[in-house]
Amino acid sequence: MMSQHRRSTLAAASALALAGAALSGCGFIGAPQNKSAELAEWFTVTIPGFRDGRDLPTRLGCATYPGGEGKTPNLYWSGTPSGTKSYAIVVDDPDADNGAYVHWVIAGIGENVNQLVEGTKLDRTWVQGLNTGKQVGYKPPCPPKGERHRFRFTIYALNAGAPFANGAKLRDSLAAIAKHTIGRGRVTGNFGSKSSR
Structure with missing residues (x-):
């Protein structure tokens, strides 16, 4: 019998496919639905004190890992x-x-904002959609022990305000972001433990 976790994960994967595709290497989280999205510009995203492609600080991971605090970066x-009117982060x-x-x-981040402080409390005007686990909010990096995964922090510049409401289904929020994307940037970090095999 298929476990509840596996059913939930497969359902979420199907939802992503229906939205137009899973997150792609070129920065889109769904099939672009307008010409400007296809030509979206790249901009710079950094985590101060961290080099892209390196190991994320332990405190950013889940509590399963020693020192993990689950903080947003x-x-x-x-x-x-x-033409940027707001930002979204996936x-x-x-x-x-x-x-x-x-x-x-998360979306609805104001056009004049250019930083998300570590562990910050969210502005009440920002909105959050469901994640793959069908929960609202940030789920910190927490790969199974013995596995090392990449985690991508992608910021999208949008030509509109928040394009979805709080609690929106994943496929709906991703499609809405893709529709309004005019620019994007990304930083990637690794987290997890190396396999003992």
């Missing part, structure tokens, strides 16, 4: 395109067993 972005794990596992979907 200190994200900083610059060079966004003109955090995903492309190395999950059943395809990209989306850990966080």
Whole structure:
């Protein structure tokens, strides 16, 4: 009999497919639905004190790992395109067993904001959609012991305000972000323990 966790993960993967595709290497979280999205500009995203592609600080991981505090990272972005009205952030794990596992979907971040402080309390005007686990909110990196996964923190510059409501289904929030994307940037970090095999 298929476990509840596996059923939930497979259902979420199907939802992503219906939205247009899982998160892709080129930065889109669904099939672009307008010409400007296809030509979206890249901008710079950094985590101060961290080099892209390296190991994430332990405190950003889940409590299953010693020192894990589950904090959101200190994200900083610059060079966004003109016409940006708001930002959205999607955090995903492309190395999950059943395809990209989306850990966080948040939008409605104001056009004048260029940093998300580590562990920050969210502004009440921001909205969050469901993650792959069908929960609202940030799920910190927490790969199975013995596995090391990549975690992608992608910021999208949108040509509109928040394109979905709080608690939106994953496929709906991802499609809405894709529809309004005019720019995107990404930083990737590794987290987990190396296999003993």
